Amino acid sequence: MTTSAAAAERRVPEVVHRRRWVILGVLMLSLLIVVLDNSILNVAIKTISTPAPAGLGATQSELEWAINAYTLVFAGLLFTAGLLGDRLGRKKVLLAGLALFGIGSALAAEAGSPVQLIVFRAVMGIGAAFVMPATLAVLMNVFEREEQPKAIGIWAGGVGVAIAVGPITGGVLLDHFWWGSVFLVNVPIVLLAIVLMFWLVPDSRDPKPGRVDLVGVVLSVIGLVLLVYGIIEGGQVADFTDATVLAAIGAGLAVLVLFVVYEKRSDHPSIDVTYFKNKVFSAAMSAVALVFFALMGVTFFSVFYTQSVRGYSPLQTGLLMLPLAAAQLYFAPRARLVVDRIGHKATCTGGLLLLAATLGAFALLEADTPIWILEVVFFLMGAGMAHIMTPTSVVIMQALPREKAGSASALSNTFRQVGGALGIAILGSVLSTAYRNGIDDSLSLLPPGLRHTAGESIEATLGVAARLGPKGDALIAPANDAFLHAMHVTALCGAAVAVFGAVIVALFLPGRTTAGQQEEEGEGEEELVGVE
Numbered sequence: 001m002t003t004s005a006a007a008a009e010r011r012v013p014e015v016v017h018r019r020r021w022v023i024l025g026v027l028m029l030s031l032l033i034v035v036l037d038n039s040i041l042n043v044a045i046k047t048i049s050t051p052a053p054a055g056l057g058a059t060q061s062e063l064e065w066a067i068n069a070y071t072l073v074f075a076g077l078l079f080t081a082g083l084l085g086d087r088l089g090r091k092k093v094l095l096a097g098l099a100l101f102g103i104g105s106a107l108a109a110e111a112g113s114p115v116q117l118i119v120f121r122a123v124m125g126i127g128a129a130f131v132m133p134a135t136l137a138v139l140m141n142v143f144e145r146e147e148q149p150k151a152i153g154i155w156a157g158g159v160g161v162a163i164a165v166g167p168i169t170g171g172v173l174l175d176h177f178w179w180g181s182v183f184l185v186n187v188p189i190v191l192l193a194i195v196l197m198f199w200l201v202p203d204s205r206d207p208k209p210g211r212v213d214l215v216g217v218v219l220s221v222i223g224l225v226l227l228v229y230g231i232i233e234g235g236q237v238a239d240f241t242d243a244t245v246l247a248a249i250g251a252g253l254a255v256l257v258l259f260v261v262y263e264k265r266s267d268h269p270s271i272d273v274t275y276f277k278n279k280v281f282s283a284a285m286s287a288v289a290l291v292f293f294a295l296m297g298v299t300f301f302s303v304f305y306t307q308s309v310r311g312y313s314p315l316q317t318g319l320l321m322l323p324l325a326a327a328q329l330y331f332a333p334r335a336r337l338v339v340d341r342i343g344h345k346a347t348c349t350g351g352l353l354l355l356a357a358t359l360g361a362f363a364l365l366e367a368d369t370p371i372w373i374l375e376v377v378f379f380l381m382g383a384g385m386a387h388i389m390t391p392t393s394v395v396i397m398q399a400l401p402r403e404k405a406g407s408a409s410a411l412s413n414t415f416r417q418v419g420g421a422l423g424i425a426i427l428g429s430v431l432s433t434a435y436r437n438g439i440d441d442s443l444s445l446l447p448p449g450l451r452h453t454a455g456e457s458i459e460a461t462l463g464v465a466a467r468l469g470p471k472g473d474a475l476i477a478p479a480n481d482a483f484l485h486a487m488h489v490t491a492l493c494g495a496a497v498a499v500f501g502a503v504i505v506a507l508f509l510p511g512r513t514t515a516g517q518q519e520e521e522g523e524g525e526e527e528l529v530g531v532e
Contacts, residue, residue: 039166097130171315227252235429289419297427327382
């Protein structure tokens with residue numbers, strides 16, 4: 001085929017096609033900001049939990065809310081943000097989201113209390129919700145279908161860059177500046193991304209955009225917040241039969257059921273539940289949610305393991321996480337080659353089983369385990385993730401027509417964020433409950449009020465021990481032992497979730513695709529999923 005003939009067949013304008021890889025770089029910078037923030041925060045949570053002036057004195061439940069306030073708002077607004085991008089133009093929505101994210105970052109850097117930090121993190125989540133789906137939607141509109149898997153692989157590899165840059169950047173900042181610098185660093189990156197976006201990225205929109213579903217958005221956010229509140233509160237009081245805990249969880253589930261019923265009957269739903277009638281599509285979505293459920297929960301406690309138990313600094317902790325990022329960065333663009341050879345089913349099942357094995361390996365870590373073992377675990381975890389996220393992203397994005405790219409991206413990211421939020425809430429509550437049960441006997445001589453505070457987390461126990469002076473030294477060893485036991489229990493729960501995900505993808509994802517099926521998939525872009 002001649003160059004002119006190839007150009008004639010393109011659905012992407014020639015001027016856009018020529019600079020598509022530069023545009024991808026700008027989109028990855030926007031993505032970097034959103035992912036960078038969470039990966040930086042992972043290293044900073046121990047510092048934020050220390051008393052003022054070094055930190056904010058945040059409890060474990062407040063730390064979980066600082067992460068989940070961002071995540072839940074992000075997840076609740078993603079689909080609406082995708083629809084607004086389809087309607088108003090993806091470039092405009094990207095720019096507005098970046099600006100709001102930058103403002104939220106500046107405010108979070110100056111937060112004077114955990115409550116203020118939680119509120120400003122929610123503002124950042126609103127901005128991020130308008131950035132994430134728009135980046136992938138623009139990608140789908142500047143690349144031809146045959147280049148999309150490669151572009152998505154590179155885009156997913158950008159997550160690996162952010163995971164690498166985030167903890168190290170956070171560590172450097174915390175070694176030299178105050179905790180708020182981990183948020184303030186977002187501002188100059190936002191400004192650079194906005195300038196490049198104005199200059200290089202083309203606008204695109206859906207010629208037949210859907211109507212915004214405000215009722216669905218409100219129901220989904222309220223339901224998720226109530227559910228997560230109940231789970232986190234249950235972990236904090238170490239009693240899931242508490243009336244407040246049961247009421248919150250029950251109300252959250254009831255609102256989410258109402259949300260699903262409303263969406264099924266709505267003529268302009270936030271989430272078109274008919275997509276989930278397709279088992280392949282549903283399995284890919286489930287895999288995304290379960291991966292982030294397990295990963296976010298384990299990442300939350302791994303920082304306390306490296307810093308509180310092992311005594312590493314924030315910068316050293318960031319460097320310890322490099323193998324996780326390096327593996328994602330290396331394998332994410334190459335995962336499509338594995339899919340071409342053995343198919344989506346085998347690739348994703350293998351990735352989830354590898355992830356389960358690495359999560360289970362945390363149950364073997366002790367206070368004196370050689371640190372190179374943790375490095376190997378992180379590397380294998382990153383490799384497993386890369387062979388799950390890239391193939392499932394391709395299945396999800398190619399499941400819908402290109403003009404609905406914003407909706408497909410929003411669905412994928414919604415499930416990822418909800419999975420991550422529930423992972424932090426549920427596995428964080430498992431960690432909190434197991435820790436309190438393990439440390440209670442060692443706190444029996446403390447006054448009742450101080451005993452409850454000291455039992456909230458390992459950092460709280462060590463804080464109380466420091467205030468007690470030499471008398472508190474007796475609490476350090478029991479605190480480390482109780483945390484290690486809690487970490488082992490939580491890690492095994494995360495591994496079980498990953499195994500469950502492996503079973504789902506093994507049953508429902510498509511196997512190796514034949515050449516004939518690939519042709520049909522290329523022609524059937526209006527189909528929900530191209531291969532059965």
